[in-house]
Amino acid sequence: MRRKDMIVAGVMSGTSADGIDVALVKIGAFSRNFRKSVHGRGQEYPRHTIALLGHAQFSYPAKVRAAVLQAMNAGSASVADLARLNFVLGELYADAVLATQRRFRASAELVGCHGQTLYHQGRAKPHLGKRVVATWQTGEGAILAARVGVPVVSDFRPADMAAGGKGAPLVPFLDYLLFRDSKVGRVVQNIGGIANLTAIPARASPEQVLAFDTGPGNMVIDALSEEFFSQPFDRGGKLAARGQVLESVLARVMRRSFFRAAPPKSAGREEFGWEFARDFRRRCGRAAAEDVLATATALTAWSIADAVKRFVLPGPRQSRFTEMIVSGGGTKNPTLMGMLRDSLVPLGMELRLSDELGLPSQAKEAAAFAVLAYETWNRRASNIPSATGAKREAILGKLSYG
Numbered sequence: 001m002r003r004k005d006m007i008v009a010g011v012m013s014g015t016s017a018d019g020i021d022v023a024l025v026k027i028g029a030f031s032r033n034f035r036k037s038v039h040g041r042g043q044e045y046p047r048h049t050i051a052l053l054g055h056a057q058f059s060y061p062a063k064v065r066a067a068v069l070q071a072m073n074a075g076s077a078s079v080a081d082l083a084r085l086n087f088v089l090g091e092l093y094a095d096a097v098l099a100t101q102r103r104f105r106a107s108a109e110l111v112g113c114h115g116q117t118l119y120h121q122g123r124a125k126p127h128l129g130k131r132v133v134a135t136w137q138t139g140e141g142a143i144l145a146a147r148v149g150v151p152v153v154s155d156f157r158p159a160d161m162a163a164g165g166k167g168a169p170l171v172p173f174l175d176y177l178l179f180r181d182s183k184v185g186r187v188v189q190n191i192g193g194i195a196n197l198t199a200i201p202a203r204a205s206p207e208q209v210l211a212f213d214t215g216p217g218n219m220v221i222d223a224l225s226e227e228f229f230s231q232p233f234d235r236g237g238k239l240a241a242r243g244q245v246l247e248s249v250l251a252r253v254m255r256r257s258f259f260r261a262a263p264p265k266s267a268g269r270e271e272f273g274w275e276f277a278r279d280f281r282r283r284c285g286r287a288a289a290e291d292v293l294a295t296a297t298a299l300t301a302w303s304i305a306d307a308v309k310r311f312v313l314p315g316p317r318q319s320r321f322t323e324m325i326v327s328g329g330g331t332k333n334p335t336l337m338g339m340l341r342d343s344l345v346p347l348g349m350e351l352r353l354s355d356e357l358g359l360p361s362q363a364k365e366a367a368a369f370a371v372l373a374y375e376t377w378n379r380r381a382s383n384i385p386s387a388t389g390a391k392r393e394a395i396l397g398k399l400s401y402g
Contacts, residue, residue: 112373
């Protein structure tokens with residue numbers, strides 16, 4: 001039985017803290033496929049129609065970006081400033097959604113807002129007599145709902161963590177819907193501040209999907225570009241292209257426990273933020289700035305290829321992983337894309353952009369949270385336990401009404 005189509009706005013702010021992505025997505029669910037969950041109980045799995053109506057990007061004001069980055073790395077912070085930042089971001093998200101609706105002459109009936117991650121700890125640690133996991137995505141959903149005038153689903157990650165998962169990655173739900181293929185195994189790689197992959201074997205069921213963070217994406221590159229060249233990022237990869245990769249440094253860095261740890265695993269600025277960037281620069285010694293930046297760029301490419309080699313390709317032979325589909329801000333860096341393409345050749349994999357399959361690379365994560373919000377609105381689980389490590393499926397997010 002056909003369901004009513006719904007226009008949903010997805011809102012995403014990544015770990016690079018460079019701004020806001022909004023995707024307007026028209027979603028419909030038709031006849032459903034019946035599947036069994038990891039617990040053996042029956043559950044309906046929807047077959048969606050997903051159409052991107054428009055995508056827009058908005059930079060944070062410089063003072064807001066500085067406040068976000070400071071909050072991410074603060075050993076201590078003012079509670080008042082954090083509370084105010086929550087409301088400021090809610091206002092900025094609303095401005096972005098309203099501007100996107102005007103630009104594309106379409107009105108959302110629902111908003112899915114990821115928010116801005118300030119802290120993410122996927123592994124339990126002792127605190128006040130308990131062992132707890134913790135995450136914090138800020139940006140007040142109630143403000144967004146009031147300004148836009150429609151319900152908002154926000155704060156997606158805690159429900160998965162309450163079910164025993166790491167709260168990340170969540171985008172594999174969209175990856176599975178859009179990129180599953182009957183003949184080809186695909187690795188869907190996103191390169192934002194952090195890089196993460198979704199491995200989808202040919203003819204995969206949801207329980208066969210593997211997903212995890214592979215390491216730094218643009219985060220270390222951006223930090224070093226800012227330090228050496230006073231540029232927020234290496235535009236077009238031109239600075240790194242002038243340098244030489246310090247392979248001995250890469251070999252030492254790749255021995256870090258994060259890269260060797262088996263999935264599920266997630267990362268953030270706690271692993272690859274400013275402290276890591278400073279240590280990385282120190283390891284490079286007196287090398288030229290361009291060489292340091294080239295080596296940081298190679299780290300992203302090498303760590304992605306190494307993750308595929310270690311944790312994806314040893315899977316069942318019938319998986320036949322032959323394609324990597326890349327999205328995210330990293331696709332704008334030709335030097336990084338060239339290094340990644342070269343790293344995939346020994347693995348027998350072809351690199352493609354998600355644009356080739358109908359979804360602009362810059363829009364994918366925002367579109368994912370539109371789809372996750374749609375699932376929540378329809379009271380359906382949308383985490384993938386094999387990706388997050390959760391013990392059960394969970395309906396994600398919290399609702400605010402306009």
